[in-house]
Amino acid sequence: MLYSTFQQLMNFFTLERLQRIILVVLIVAAGFILLKILSSLIERMTRKVLSQQYNMLVRKAIQYTGAVILLFIVLSLLGVNINALLGAAGIVGIAVGFASQTSMSNLISGLFLISEKPFEIGDVIKVGEHTGVILSIDLLSLKIKTFDNQYIRIPNSLLLNTELTNVTRFPIRRLDIKLTVGYRTDVNRLKRILLEIAGSNPYCLDEPEPLIVFAEFRESGIEFLFGVWFYRDHYLDLKNSIMQQIKERFEAEGIEFPFPHRTLVADAATPPLPVKQVTDRLPAKPRAARKSKDGSA
Amino acid sequence: MAPARSVGLHRKLWEPKEIRLETWYHTRIGPLDAWIKRSQADWYLTHERQRDREKVQPRPVPLHPAQSSARVERLTWTRWVAGEEGNRVQFLPVLPDRSVVIRPRYPLNVPRGKDVLFFVNIPIWVRILVGLPETVMLCELPTVVLSNTWFGDPITGELCYSLKTRAMRDLKAVENHAYMATCPVLIRNQAPSDLDFQRICIRVEHLSVYQGETRLWTNRVEVLFRGEELTGQITFNRNVPGFDEAAVPLCPAREPVEKSLLKRSFFFLKSLTGF
Numbered sequence: 001m002l003y004s005t006f007q008q009l010m011n012f013f014t015l016e017r018l019q020r021i022i023l024v025v026l027i028v029a030a031g032f033i034l035l036k037i038l039s040s041l042i043e044r045m046t047r048k049v050l051s052q053q054y055n056m057l058v059r060k061a062i063q064y065t066g067a068v069i070l071l072f073i074v075l076s077l078l079g080v081n082i083n084a085l086l087g088a089a090g091i092v093g094i095a096v097g098f099a100s101q102t103s104m105s106n107l108i109s110g111l112f113l114i115s116e117k118p119f120e121i122g123d124v125i126k127v128g129e130h131t132g133v134i135l136s137i138d139l140l141s142l143k144i145k146t147f148d149n150q151y152i153r154i155p156n157s158l159l160l161n162t163e164l165t166n167v168t169r170f171p172i173r174r175l176d177i178k179l180t181v182g183y184r185t186d187v188n189r190l191k192r193i194l195l196e197i198a199g200s201n202p203y204c205l206d207e208p209e210p211l212i213v214f215a216e217f218r219e220s221g222i223e224f225l226f227g228v229w230f231y232r233d234h235y236l237d238l239k240n241s242i243m244q245q246i247k248e249r250f251e252a253e254g255i256e257f258p259f260p261h262r263t264l265v266a267d268a269a270t271p272p273l274p275v276k277q278v279t280d281r282l283p284a285k286p287r288a289a290r291k292s293k294d295g296s297a
Numbered sequence: 298m299a300p301a302r303s304v305g306l307h308r309k310l311w312e313p314k315e316i317r318l319e320t321w322y323h324t325r326i327g328p329l330d331a332w333i334k335r336s337q338a339d340w341y342l343t344h345e346r347q348r349d350r351e352k353v354q355p356r357p358v359p360l361h362p363a364q365s366s367a368r369v370e371r372l373t374w375t376r377w378v379a380g381e382e383g384n385r386v387q388f389l390p391v392l393p394d395r396s397v398v399i400r401p402r403y404p405l406n407v408p409r410g411k412d413v414l415f416f417v418n419i420p421i422w423v424r425i426l427v428g429l430p431e432t433v434m435l436c437e438l439p440t441v442v443l444s445n446t447w448f449g450d451p452i453t454g455e456l457c458y459s460l461k462t463r464a465m466r467d468l469k470a471v472e473n474h475a476y477m478a479t480c481p482v483l484i485r486n487q488a489p490s491d492l493d494f495q496r497i498c499i500r501v502e503h504l505s506v507y508q509g510e511t512r513l514w515t516n517r518v519e520v521l522f523r524g525e526e527l528t529g530q531i532t533f534n535r536n537v538p539g540f541d542e543a544a545v546p547l548c549p550a551r552e553p554v555e556k557s558l559l560k561r562s563f564f565f566l567k568s569l570t571g572f
Contacts, residue, residue: 170451170452171451200444202444205444205446205447205459206444206459207398207446207459208447208451230445231447234445
């Protein structure tokens with residue numbers, strides 16, 4: 001049994017066939033090396049001219065086209081009828097096309113995204129609940145790394161249909177801080193203090209000037225919007241430092257962050273009901289009164 | 298004007314010094330206190346900055362062995378691996394690494410056809426060099442941490458430092474501090490209208506620092522204004538500033554001015570001058 005199989009193999013691998021197989025292996029190896037050299041050469045040549053996405057597109061186009069050409073060379077060397085194969089490929093293509101609608105949708109979306117250029121590698125984007133740095137923009141998907149070091153793959157078709165925020169597109173941004181202060185706070189003094197805080201923080205840009213908006217009369221206090229501009233790389237430095245500065249300065253200046261509270265009034269004509277703080281310890285009951293009540297002592 | 302006694306100290310600040318092994322050396326340049334030590338294998342450096350301007354000691358202290366290491370012990374040190382470079386240390390004044398937007402406390406009005414020269418004091422950075430004959434730069438420390446500002450529109454502008462100062466016309470009125478370099482700025486208004494400017498961006502990366510008789514100087518900056526709609530021209534004078542005969546070059550510009558700078562400058566000159 002084993003001998004007959006060996007005999008069959010020996011008969012199959014004739015000298016001519018062996019030569020052809022070795023030729024195919026050599027052509028495949030040389031072809032892939034050539035493709036690698038060609039794509040890296042073109043990448044090097046176009047690096048300064050094209051963006052990273054276009055560079056990737058050109059590289060992939062070279063690699064895929066080269067691979068297809070190699071395949072045809074190999075098939076013709078092996079004696080496969082290419083014309084018949086191309087005819088069959090048409091039918092297979094339709095079948096594969098139906099089966100891979102999602103992939104095609106992602107691929108076309110990828111091409112649109114590359115041409116539209118809403119982001120670049122290294123940008124920080126926000127898609128749905130995810131915020132992260134773009135690692136790669138591929139034909140089918142976008143890969144991002146979140147700030148807690150998770151790797152997320154987002155299909156291109158989803159990106160095309162979803163609202164996307166490019167956080168670092170522009171070099172400067174504004175940090176909006178909502179502050180609620182008590183009704184007794186002197187508004188002009190508060191504005192002066194906020195401007196001083198912004199002026200003393202090195203990460204806060206002097207220009208554009210900080211924004212202070214008297215936003216709303218709230219239930220417990222007055223709400224202000226304090227907007228400070230910063231360079232995009234300084235987000236965390238600014239946020240941490242300015243929040244701490246606001247808290248410390250407000251405490252030093254006696255400006256309160258009000259807790260929710262109610263003012264109780266009996267009716268429109270009377271002043272608010274006086275409220276008195278009661279200590280935990282109950283006052284001792286007068287002895288005489290107790291005596292008289294139970295009548296025993 | 299600085300007292301005669303501290304004039305020598307100003308010069309001594311920037312002189313190279315051989316230091317002993319395993320000994321902390323201290324220097325004070327305006328609000329900046331810096332300590333440096335060389336061990337057999339490493340260089341150690343630490344610093345502290347006085348944030349309250351009122352408390353800044355006006356008298357500079359050149360590099361000297363520190364009396365006590367108690368203050369150093371509570372600070373965070375930075376360590377560099379030492380090579381064969383020897384024990385020589387030199388502190389050099391250098392201008393900030395980004396352009397500085399000068400915001401005069403009182404806007405300056407330049408009548409048409411007039412030239413106005415004013416002086417601004419720019420806080421220097423201190424470059425720490427070690428070794429001889431080949432010097433190694435350990436780091437650069439700003440004497441004053443300047444606030445950031447944005448110059449230009451929010452998309453194409455640039456990040457600069459902001460400096461609120463008095464643009465003094467009279468040199469005698471310009472404060473003299475060891476941690477400041479005086480920059481002479483000449484504005485030539487050749488526009489048909491008066492020029493009222495609120496701020497000016499000085500590209501300090503193209504300016505060198507010079508040691509004068511009593512103070513540090515930078516090259517003179519000349520701004521030619523031809524009107525809001527026309528491009529201006531900025532020239533960085535390459536020579537020693539003429540206000541101090543004894544001024545000698547101390548530290549070259551980070552980006553020395555090339556011939557092409559002016560040509561390149563034309564497209565952004567309008568935003569550069571901020572008029």
